[in-house]
Amino acid sequence: DGGITQSPKYLFRKEGQNVTLSCEQNLNHDAMYWYRQDPGQGLRLIYYSQIVNDFQKGDIAEGYSVSREKKESFPLTVTSAQKNPTAFYLCASSITSGGTDTQYFGPGTRLTVL
Amino acid sequence: RKEVEQDPGPFNVPEGATVAFNCTYSNSASQSFFWYRQDCRKEPKLLMSVYSSGNEDGRFTAQLNRASQYISLLIRDSKLSDSATYLCVVNKGNYQLIWGAGTKLIIKP
Numbered sequence: 001d002g003g004i005t006q007s008p009k010y011l012f013r014k015e016g017q018n019v020t021l022s023c024e025q026n027l028n029h030d031a032m033y034w035y036r037q038d039p040g041q042g043l044r045l046i047y048y049s050q051i052v053n054d055f056q057k058g059d060i061a062e063g064y065s066v067s068r069e070k071k072e073s074f075p076l077t078v079t080s081a082q083k084n085p086t087a088f089y090l091c092a093s094s095i096t097s098g099g100t101d102t103q104y105f106g107p108g109t110r111l112t113v114l
Numbered sequence: 115r116k117e118v119e120q121d122p123g124p125f126n127v128p129e130g131a132t133v134a135f136n137c138t139y140s141n142s143a144s145q146s147f148f149w150y151r152q153d154c155r156k157e158p159k160l161l162m163s164v165y166s167s168g169n170e171d172g173r174f175t176a177q178l179n180r181a182s183q184y185i186s187l188l189i190r191d192s193k194l195s196d197s198a199t200y201l202c203v204v205n206k207g208n209y210q211l212i213w214g215a216g217t218k219l220i221i222k223p
Contacts, residue, residue: 031209042118042201042213043158050209058210090157100146100205105157 003027006091006106013078013085013113021076021109023091032074033092033103036060043090049074050096078111086113115140118204120214127192128222134188135217137202146205147178147185151198152216158201161187189219197221 004025013019025032031050035043045058049068063082068074074093078085089109094101120137127133139147147164162169164176164185175188185204189196202214 035213040122040215042215044213045210048209088155102148102160102163103211105159108157110155 004091004093004104004106006089006109008109009107011109011111013111015113016080018077018079019111021078021089021091021111023074023076023106024072025074025091025093025104025106026072027093027104028071029093029095029104030071031094031096031101032068033094034058034064034066034074034076035090035092037088037090037108046076085111087111116214117141117206117212118202118214120200120202120217122215122217124218124220126220126222129192129194131192132188132190133192133219134186135200135219136184136186137204137214137217138182138184139202139204139212140183141204141206141212142180142183144204144206147176148203148205148211149174149176149185149187150201150203152201153198161200192221194221194223 007022033048034046044060046064047066049055065077091106092103094103117140149161150158151161152158164178168177173190177186199216199218201216204212
């Protein structure tokens with residue numbers, strides 16, 4: 001089955017720790033995205049990647065880092081510099097990054113900082 | 115003013131009724147518009163794209179009003195399974211999508 005997988009589904013982190021969220025897609029999509037969703041707010045873009053070995057900051061990139069070494073994979077690291085990391089993190093992909101293509105989402109990772 | 119605004123609801127609607135909600139956007143250069151559906155604690159899924167001429171998919175109809183800068187979603191003969199949060203999404207004319215906070219819909223038997 002084609003799709004996007006994210007792991008883990010739930011993640012608990014102590015303050016001061018870095019954590020990495022996994023995102024893998026087998027849809028052969030060029031573009032991949034990371035969003036953050038907080039209660040009562042729309043999705044906010046953290047980082048996006050249009051192609052392998054290239055990525056750009058979104059609106060709220062501070063305290064996060066990404067890599068895109070393979071087309072299928074776009075991991076997100078939440079660093080200790082992120083002041084309020086507790087949120088629902090969603091990874092998405094689309095055929096291209098033109099903004100007109102449907103974005104397909106993974107099931108998300110709920111991160112809680114203890 | 116937010117770039118994309120939606121009434122958060124909830125809209126409590128009896129099963130079988132028709133319900134409609136709007137979404138306003140601020141950027142007149144916006145090119146593409148979408149409605150996504152998000153179930154509780156799940157990922158968003160595309161419901162439908164919104165075209166200039168309007169479009170219909172079964173019980174769902176989406177309309178775009180460029181002059182007044184809003185899009186609408188109409189659901190006819192609502193089902194219990196339509197209960198969800200409906201997210202309005204607007205493309206600014208580049209790669210970036212701007213997401214509304216969503217309108218919560220509750221269909222009651």
